[in-house]
Structures are given as C-alpha cells and as structure tokens.
Amino acid sequence: MTAERVAAVVVTYNRAALLTRMLAGLAALDRPLDAVIVVDNASTDHTATVLETVHDLPLQVIRPEENLGGSGGFHLGVEAAYEQGFDRIWMLDDDVVPAPDCLSALLAVEPELSDCLMVTREDLRGALVEKAAITFDLRNPMAIKPKTAMVETTYGTRAAMPALVELQNVPFEGFLIRRRVVEAIGLPDESFFIFYDDVDYAIRARRAGFRIFAVRDAVLVRQLEFDQQHDLGGWKGYYMYRNLFTVHLRYGENALVRAKPWLIAAGVVLLSPLRGGRSEARNVVRALRDARAGAR
Template sequence: MSETVAVVVVTYNRADLLARMLTGLEALHRQPDAVIVVDNASSDHTPDVLAAATNAGLEMIRTDDNLGGAGGFHRGVRAAYDGGFDRIWLMDDDVVPAPDCLDVLLAQDEACLIAVREDLDGRLVEKAATRFDLRNPLAIRPKTESVDSRYDCRVAMPERVEVQNVAFEGFMIRREVVTAIGLPDPSYFIFYDDVDYAVRAQRAGYRIWAVRDAVLVRQLDFDQQHDLSGWKGYYMYRNLFVVHLRYGENALVRLKPWLVTAAVVLLSPVRGGRREAANVIRAMRDARGMRVGPSRSVD
C-alpha cells in the first residue's frame, strides 16, 4: 500500500544549512508528498531560501516569535496531521538524507522509525539511546548506551536496532501515533522534547526502530557540552528534570532532580559558579510546574 508522507522541518537562522537540506529532499528517489517548513521567525535570509525553493508540496509556516525546536515541531506535526498524511517525517535543518533514505524507511511496516545518522566523513554518529534508564536512581544520566557507543560502524549494526529515545532528526511516525499520544510538547522549547515524545510513544505500546540502511548525513559536528551557566544550561537542567518527574519509574528516580540541584548548589563555589547554581535552582522550580504532561488530544 502506498502511504503519503509529509516531511516536517524546523529552522531558525540557518538559511544555508536549510538550503542544502531542501536540495537533499529534492534528490530523494521517492519524493515526499509535502514538505512543511516551520520558520521560527528567522532574522537571516531564510525567507529568501524558502522563496527560491522548488520542492514539490512545499508549505511554509512562519511564526511570529521563536518557539524553539519544541514549539516548531508542535506546529509542524499538527499541520501534517491535519493534512491527513499517513506518515510524518521529522527533520532538523542540519541533516541531509541519502537519496534512497525514504524508500528504505517506507519498506518498514512499523509505526515508529528513525534514520541512522552519520557525519560528513561517513562515521556513525547516531546518538539515539539503546538504553534509557528511568528506573535506576544511581544513573546520573538516563542515557546509558547509544547506537554509536554499541556499534563501531554502520556495517556492524543489524538491519534494525530497537532504541528507547530519539532525536527529531529523521524520526518517522505514522499518524496513528499522533492520534494515540498527541502532539510534541511545545513547553520544552529546546532539548528533551524528542525524548519526551519517544517515552510517550513507548508507554502507548509502540516500539521504535533504528533502520541501518536509512542514511541521514549530519552537516554539523555534535556539540553536546553546552555552557550550563548560560541560557541553554537552564533548559538542559529544567527539561532533564521534567523527564524524571514525569516518567521516573519509582520515587527515588523522581527524587533525583532535587539531589542534582542540591549537589550543583553545594559545589558551585568550586565548580560552575553562581550562574550555574541560579540556573539549576530556577530549573528545579519551573520543572515542578511541568510535572503533568500534555493532553493526548490533537483537537
């Protein structure tokens, strides 16, 4: 059965990356039925790139303000769902799919799939977790193993690998998943909105598969070591805490955010300083107000 596919791309002030990404979509053997680009109020030449794009089925959504990746994917998935598409393929603006990537994914009769990322030199850089531990209170970071830490290279992977979290870079879902669990949560702004969505999907009974031969090329190096005393540090702490408070499988795991907060504050004179301490205190306060997840309704 032929299924319709909408690609949802979120972009913000990365016009040149977006242009390469859109060119990559045009080179797909199997063309998507729609390409929905959510422009998060970019101030660079993103509007010019979109005006010049020739992708079939291109739909542009320009927000009045920067909603973050989370808000952008919320808007884009809603548009794709309301458009009646059978599958929704989520993309950041810094990845380019191999020409056969969509064909390979569509050959899999599964509701939740991810394409497997590599860097510009062909090295495996798929960070999706093969173990994401929300049960062990001693696991400081819940991601204890990833695809690229388990396998040295793509050819070492089996055809499919089950993963427990995703990035919104090549994540494909059937519309039934949105019907079952609702839309991505825009309140995350950045970081962990994709993790939250994967946890919700799994708790609704869906399994998520990384498909070895679905190749997605990442245009930028991974830089996961953000300044925890800066504005991104606040969101990293807050959203990590939210995931634990919402989905921790026992009381000790749900207690972890409080313990991390206390440790960061106590160690701030020798590590992190006052700004990181202020970030983590504000993050803990705000995370408490996000303990209840979004509605499953898409109405």
C-alpha cells in the same frame, strides 16, 4: 507502501545555508515527498529568501511571529501535517541531509514494525554518529545520565548494526511516525522549547505500546559536529536542567529516580564555586522549581 502520503516537517532558525543543503537533499530523494512543511521560527537571516526560491518541492511554510524553539516548531509542524491527513510524518532538523534512498529504506520496513522509525546518522566522513538510546534508564537512581547505551557506542560502525535496532528514545532528526501515533499520544510538547522534547515524545510512544526501531540502511548525514558542551550558566543550561528534571519527574519509575532532580540540583549548588558559579546555581534552582510545575 508507495500509496502512503508522507509529509516532512522541518524546523529551522537562522541557518539558511544549512537549510539550503537540507532542502536539496529532500528534493533528491528517490521517493518524492508529498509535502515539505517548513516551520521558520521567526528567522532574521535570509531564510525567507531561500524558501521563496524553492520550486522543486511541495513546500509549505509556517512562520510564527516569534521563535517557539524546536519544541514549538515541531508541535506546529506535526499538527499541520496531521490535520492535512498525511499517513506518515517525518521530523527533521535543518542541519541534516538524507541519502537519496533514505526515505525508501524507511518505507520498506514491514508494516507491523513501522509505527516509529529512526534513521541512522553518519557524519560528513561516513562515521556512525547515531546517538539514539538503546537504553534510557529511568529505573536506576544511580544512573546520573539516563542514556546508558546508544547505537554509536554499541555497534561502532553502521556495517556492524543489524537491519533494525530497537530504541528507547530518539532525536527529532529523521524520526518517522505513522498517523496513528499522533492519534494515540498527541503532539510534541511545545513547553520544552529546546532539549528533551524528543525524549518525552519517544517515552510517550513506547508507553502507549509503540516500538521504535533504527533502520540501518536509512542514512541521514549530519552537517555539523555534535556539541553538547553548552554554558550551563546560560539560557541553554536552564533548559537542559529544567527539561532533564521534567522527564525524571514525569516518567521516573520509582520514588528514588523521581528524587534525582533534587539531588542533582543540590550537588550543582554545592559545587558551583568550583565550576559554573552563581549563574549555574541560579539556573538549576529555577529549573527545579519550573520542572515541578511542568511535570504536572
């Protein structure tokens, strides 16, 4: 397994302090990486200076002329790793730090189960915060949120997990894939910009016959608290609605599930005077229109 060549793909935007800690974590791995490909999404802080001072990693930097979002960044980074012939590609955000033995634990998984592997995330206090879905329900039209079970809520602590937990979707925060996964399903979809690009990729992988496992002993420490309470009337709200709708329209397993975006949009518009106002209503209408185009 040590003969395999592994490239990490890190996407960053204006988080130089977090990126510094993250790269230090990669340098401290007990199994060195063969490449660290950083996609600097047109940062305007001192990210470039941070990257210029890295001398203890096999660093490659890709700088697009504009911010392509996490989706575009992972598309570029995975493409670069694939074209350079790496055997495994490890997708990472800039706000996580791997334990020194994290990569070794991933590479120790038996080959027949190791096409798609996910780390297990903890917070700075050591609490389990792995929100990857054990169940992602695109069959039940009554499930407003398709993620109905996740590692964190199912097990409570990392110690209570079995060595491997099968998943139905993942975040791009420590997702390790074999080269043949890219050969089978292609690159992450850059059109998502942010949110749900990782969900889309996991669904594509599973539909191509690949199984996905969280590895209990491969620990990644998240540097920030989870905060999913975005302004649904702002630009992030648009992407959250559009990409959620796109996933339902692309992969809904029956007509009722594929109809959920219209029902959700109608509900948001009707309730907008009581919650997000006109801006959220405009977002959800635009999101539904664009998701219909994106789903094709």
